[in-house]
Amino acid sequence: MQTSALVPHARLPRTYHDRHVLTSTVDAFGTAHWLLTARAPAPGGDRHPYDALVVSVREDGGVEVTELSALRARFPHLDRLPDGGFVVASARARRADADGSQVQVFDALGRGTWSFTVGDAIEHLLADPSGALWVGHFDENPAGIRRWSATGELRWQSGDVPGSGWIMDCYALNVSDSVVWACPYTDFPLLEIRPGRPVRVRANAVRGAKAVAVHAGRVAFLGGYGEEQDRIAYGELTDTAVEPAGAAVLTRPDGAPLGRRRVVARAARIHVQEEPFTEWAVLDLSG
Structure with missing residues (x-):
């Protein structure tokens, strides 16, 4: 099978490589963000609030740093809001239900402004350019996909989708x-x-794709089961189906095989970040 190499996108400045990467993402505008703490949390530790830095690297290489305080998420999701603020959410809500702080919203200066709960088992949390939060759940929460305001108002939910049924797990x-x-x-x-x-x-x-990108009637799916975790499956959109249009093996920019990674999909792009999670690379379907 042919290969397709990722292209470098953003890199965490070396100044911060001594810090622990709690999580990282790429926002709706292409800026990469790292949520950093001084050290890794202790296994099985409690939920005492902690402080963190968000280091943001724009596509032009510019760097911004924002201090956040009193975070509670043990397994956090991170994204930036269009007003320059941030949202940090815990993947699990079982302990956060009592105090409503599963999702914490911070303004552009890093000050906490809102907190609320969106439900357990968050697989994806992505902000769109309007500031709405899209949450996709994994199989321990049958809520499927929901859209929330940045102040915790439920605006839309997938429910039972005609022609698809109930969403059991948002892959x-x-x-x-x-x-x-x-x-x-x-x-x-x-x-x-x-x-x-x-x-x-x-x-x-x-089957089993962990990311999808779409552009001009074309689609690319990344991942699958077993040996297909590095597969890129291409397709063409019709009114009712995705017609197969070939496949490739995704590699690092240097052509080497991919290791353990996280992925974020935005429009035509699939962003990939491997351990030790200090660099983002991208597959751009529009290019």
Whole structure:
């Protein structure tokens, strides 16, 4: 099978390499962010609030640093809001339910402004350019996909999608400016979600993808089961289905195999970050 190499996107400045990376992401505008603490949390530790830095690296190489205090998330998701603030959410809500601090919102100066709960088992939390928060859950929460305001108001939920059924596990989620794409378990249809319209469902033969990118009628799925975790499966969109259009093996920019990684999908791009989680690379379907 042919290979497709990632392209370097953003790198954490060496100044911060002595810190522990709690999590990292790429926002809706292409800026990469790292949530850093002085040391790794102790295994099985409690939920005492802690302080952290967010180091942000723009596509032009510019760097910004924001101090956040009194964070509670043990297994955090991070994203930036369009006003320059940040949202930090704990993947698990079981302990946070009591105090409503599963999701914490900070302003551009790092000051806490809101906290609320969106439900247990967060697989994806991505902010769109309007500031809405899209949450996709894994299989311990049957809520599927939901859209929240940055102040904790539920604005939309997937429910029972005609032609797809109930979303049991949101494997892949892509949030951009005007459309959200999802690929859920168990039949892995490609869902096209646009505000104010019924969800559009396309049949899809690719199973187990962890990320999806879409551009100009083309689609790329990253991942799968077993030996297919590095597979890129390409397709063409029709009115009702994704038609297969070839496959490749995704590699590092230098052509080497990928290791353990996290992925974030935005519009035409799939961003990939490997251990030790200090660099982001990208596959851009539009290029």
